[in-house]
Ligand SMILES: *[C@@H]1O[C@H](CO)[C@@H](O)[C@H](O)[C@H]1NC(C)=O
Ligand SMILES: *[C@@H]1O[C@H](CO)[C@@H](O)[C@H](O)[C@H]1NC(C)=O
Ligand SMILES: *[C@@H]1O[C@H](CO)[C@@H](O)[C@H](O)[C@H]1NC(C)=O
């Protein structure tokens with residue numbers, strides 16, 4: 196929708212990328228927001244936090260009432276990208292300047308906020324500006340003090356402290372860089388630290404990869420391992436209880452990648468940007484899918 200020729204071209208590519216189509220679960224649209232939802236995170240109370248790229252605002256969707264409410268605004272930036280929970284009801288949110296009208300990205304504008312939702316009112320604190328940043332999107336916790344954060348333009352992985360904002364480079368690798376002919380400078384995007392490995396997508400590189408992380412030092416151990424290549428505009432992903440992942444891709448929707456590397460197309464969601472599982476008794480097997488058209492969808496996974 197925002198760049199339909201581009202989406203069309205990618206959709207054509209998708210048919211030759213060799214996805215195995217086993218079943219397609221129909222997504223239900225549960226929320227019609229406006230603007231561009233880039234990333235989502237589910238709170239322990241079941242509400243889904245929605246980070247907006249078109250405005251610097253964090254919203255919350257309540258699955259029981261299907262209503263969306265604004266949680267906080269973030270001054271000094273055009274929008275938000277990644278969001279993750281670092282300790283119970285404390286979130287890390289990335290902000291910076293990406294224009295959703297012309298896709299220009301401002302280097303040096305990317306920074307990190309701490310959003311504390313443990314009290315009656317949301318408390319936001321600007322943690323750190325990353326002056327050398329190109330385009331920061333993905334973020335994932337290492338433990339309750341340290342999180343990983345990645346620069347999609349430069350192909351750099353950092354670790355940062357939620358207490359001090361101090362950060363350092365963990366890895367700079369060609370597998371994390373966008374290809375030179377990329378539509379925008381968007382390489383490493385979705386990040387998840389899971390069972391001793393950092394898993395990541397490279398959106399315009401079309402890859403899904405992992406690298407082993409030392410569980411004490413948070414340093415990499417060994418080289419990046421490529422799990423899948425020839426993917427199309429893959430963005431965020433979420434681990435299911437069985438160790439498979441569900442991926443969101445702008446042009447193709449939601450797919451599932453099993454631990455053995457087999458990939459299955461699950462559903463078509465227009466401009467899918469992010470996925471996350473519910474955390475309540477009723478929606479544990481529900482996959483929430485956001486879109487850059489401002490929608491939130493659910494897919495029943497069992
Ligand atoms: C959202 O809009 C679509 C298209 O107009 C409609 O089919 C759907 O029922 C709406 N969903 C909600 C939750 O409002
Ligand atoms: C760390 O944070 C996670 C996610 O919120 C939580 O499940 C876990 O209990 C936390 N651990 C400690 C020691 O706070
Ligand atoms: C792109 O749009 C932003 C505002 O959204 C504006 O500040 C910037 O100048 C525009 N850049 C180009 C190259 O048109």
Ligand SMILES: *[C@@H]1O[C@H](CO)[C@@H](O)[C@H](O)[C@H]1NC(C)=O
Pocket residue numbers: 271272273291292301302303304
């Ligand atoms: C990012 O955009 C905001 C809002 O327009 C502006 O105040 C800020 O100066 C911009 N940052 C950079 C580094 O250009």
Ligand SMILES: *[C@@H]1O[C@H](CO)[C@@H](O)[C@H](O)[C@H]1NC(C)=O
Pocket residue numbers: 453454455456457
């Ligand atoms: C990979 O795992 C899935 C899920 O268990 C299974 O359906 C599929 O047949 C496996 N593929 C291969 C090549 O082993």
